[in-house]
Amino acid sequence: MPSLETVQWVLLTVVLPIITVATVLLSVAVVSRLHRADARWGDVARSRLVMGVPWGSLIVIALVWCVYLFVQDGITAFDDPVTIPYRAYSYFYPLGMLTASFSHAGPNHILGNLAAAVVVAPIAEYAWGHYPDERGAESSDSWRTDPWFRALLLFPLVVVAITIITSLFALGPVIGFSGVVFAFAAFALVHYPIVTIVGVLGVQGVLLTLYRALRNPIGIYVAESSPPSAPSWAGIAIQGHALGFFIGLVLGIALLRRRGHRPDALRIWIAILIFGFAQGLWQIYWFGGGNVFYLFQGPGVLIVTVLALVVTVAITATERPLVPERISRRFTRVRGPPSESAVARPLELARNSDDRSETSTDATALTAPLERISELAATPNSRDSSRLSSIGQRQAAFTLVLVVLAVLAGMAIPVNFFVLDDANVSSDAAVEIEDYTIQYAEDVEYELVSPVRVGPLSDAVALDASGVIVTSEERQLWAEVVPARQLEFSSEESIAVGGPGWRETVHVERIGWEPVGNDSVYQVEIWAEGDDPQLAHESNGSRADVRIDDQNVTMSSVDGEFTLEVESIETGEVETTTVPESNESTTAGGLAFEREDDTIYAAADGTRIAIANEE
Known part of the structure; x- marks a missing residue:
């Protein structure tokens, strides 16, 4: 007879999740019958998606899972994937550049990104559509417009291309699919602003809550201290998020223009503003010395607010002149009085003569040639006025969106040309595995950052690193993977290094004593799996x-x-x-x-x- 503990375990881990899933499915079925809509949900989905399924989104999500499980070796250690070789360190390390945006730092990282992708990717795919125009027999005449080709190959290939672009133009050694998720979200916001914002703010949280409840029905939590850590926003690749967002905006706006659609301005503005604030696009930050971080939240909020307006104009405005004709003429008068051409006065007399003509047909016949002569004889100031008034509002705003995208991408290019000249770090001992060198050091210069003295950032000049440092000249890698303060709190850490098809683990341990009323005295030992510990560092007395x-x-x-x-x-x-x-x-x-x-x-x-x- 099974024990009471076994029965409780089965009830909590098997029966309760089944009941929860059944309840959710039953709720959806009941609500779908009660909801009186003009069209059924399935019919709406099938109108733009083959069989009503976002095949491309499913393929992309499956690809990201495969990278985590099989490339990063998450299938061996789900909570501890290999991450070090799969970051975008430099253009001279192609493996990192190609895999960074498909890889993730851990289970919470990938679950958060894919939960968001499950919400926004199908909306983006629905907006794009497997059927390019109207559904019908003609949609399959060309392989480029074949629904199955667009669903199974074209959409995933476009997403893969965007993923690689976000790696190539992201600032710093990024890792994660979030830049592409922001691209999905922006593309979806342009077409379905309210649905997208509800999905991002609500449905994503529902999915994560359901997953955690099914995986761990009853959690036991103990209050305990935590190690000193940077603010949560200091670990976010804000430039990568903004880059992906603007890539999605540009693609979404281009598709809207191609189809001749112009959405509601108020909905677009509200959705973009809420998304920008809720998803932290205002969190512009920089690093200072001594574990100091600068958060420019005032400028960040202002930038998001201004860009929300610019994007709204780029999407919904007409092509009315950005500078009205009246203001344009005043501008040209400020530049100087017009210099009349030799034919200006005769043309004016000719027009007056036409106005007094008794035959309207004759007047009309003469008007067009006179206007053409007037245009050819126009002065430079008048032509400048015409050019100013010809710039449309939507064109100007979209140009500004392109400029922002270019700036976001361009700022990463100098950083990503980083070349590691010398991987040696002053350390008493180091572990070498293949091309990796793992060592412990304190107060050494951080090789990946060369900030400039600017105003209040004058202290953020010499960024030092203390802790476990991994270097590799072959991979252009220099990274502080375990800060010294984290090791002080945890006493022991493990670092996984490797590459496609292999991984090795290095252990680091700190042992120390804290004299009453003074700083700790400690030793740090380091060793590879299966080897003997070796002394890597000793502190002062x-x-x-x-x-x-x-x-x-x-x-x-x-x-x-x-x-x-x-x-x-x-x-x-x-x-x-x-x-x-x-x-x-x-x-x-x-x-x-x-x-x-x-x-x-x-x-x-x-x-x-x-x-x-x-x-």
Whole structure:
């Protein structure tokens, strides 16, 4: 007979998820029968999609999953995929450039991106359509307009091309599909603004909540401290998101113009503004020294607001002149008085004569030649006025959108031409695996950033790195993969390096003591899987903020051993001993040192006091 624990496990992990899924499906069925619409949901989907299915979106999502499982080796360790070789470090590292936007940093990363893709990609594919014009027999006459070709090949190929473009023109060593998700969202917003914004703000959260509830019906959470970390927005590839968004905008606007559609301006403006704020496109930031981050939220909000208006004009405005004719004429008068041509006065007399003509047919016959002569004889100022008034509102706004896209892409080009001249880092020890070098170092210059002194950013000049650093000249790779403060909190970390078809794990461990009232004294060891640990770093000594029997106690790390130095304040004499093992004791300088669990005590003349605690 099964135990009570087994029955509970089956109920929670099998029965409850089945009931939840059945309830959701039943709800959809009931609501679909109650909802009185002009057309059934299936008919609406089939009107633009083959069999009503977004085949292209499914293929792209499956491709991203395959990269995570089989290229990044997520199938072996789902929570710990290989990420280091699949970032866009440099144009001189093609593998990273081609795979970065298909790869992900972990399970939460890929689930978040694909949940968003499940929402916005089908909307974008529906807007594009498997049937290029009206559904009918003629739609399959050309292979370019064949619905199955557009669904199974053309749409996925376009998405793959956009994915690679977001890698090539993203700023820094990015990883993730989010740039393409933003492109999907922008393309969908242009065509179906309200549906898209509801999907992004609501449906995506519903999908993630359902997944987490099905995967872990009852969660147990314990309040605990967390390591010092950068703000959440400091880990977002904001330039990559904006780049993808504007790529989607340009493609969406181009398709609208080709089809001659002009959507509602208010809906477009509201949707783009809400999306920009909700998805953090205003989070413009930069790095400073000493774990300082600059968030330009005021300028960011202003930029998003202005661009929402510009994009709305580019989508919905007419081709009325950007500069009215009246203002254009005033502008030309400011530039200088018009210089009349030699035929100006005769032409004016001829027009007046036509106006007094009794025969309208004769007047009409003479008007066209006179206007042509007037145009040919126009002065430069009048021609400038004509050019100014010929620039349409929609054309000007769309040109500005293209300029923003060019700026977003162009700023990444100099950075992505990065070449790593010297991968060596000052370190006592390093692990070498194939072309990788894994080492621990502190206060070394961050090789991938060369900021410029500008106003309030004058402190953000020399960015230093401390922690586990992975380098590879072959891959143009220099990365701080585990910050020193994170290792201080966790004590041990594992780093996966590798490439297509292989992976190796390197372990790093920090052991240390914290003298009372002062900084920690620690050692860092590093080793590859299956090898012996080797000492990679030793910190400086630190004195306990206590005095016993007129003596100071300093803890140090020497050649892999922790030592206690006892210094007499009166004579300056120093005696040294090693830190005793657990529940053992030792003496130095007349002081007795006892180690009880994670604490070291010093005793003399009946006085006993704690001097250090293990990290």
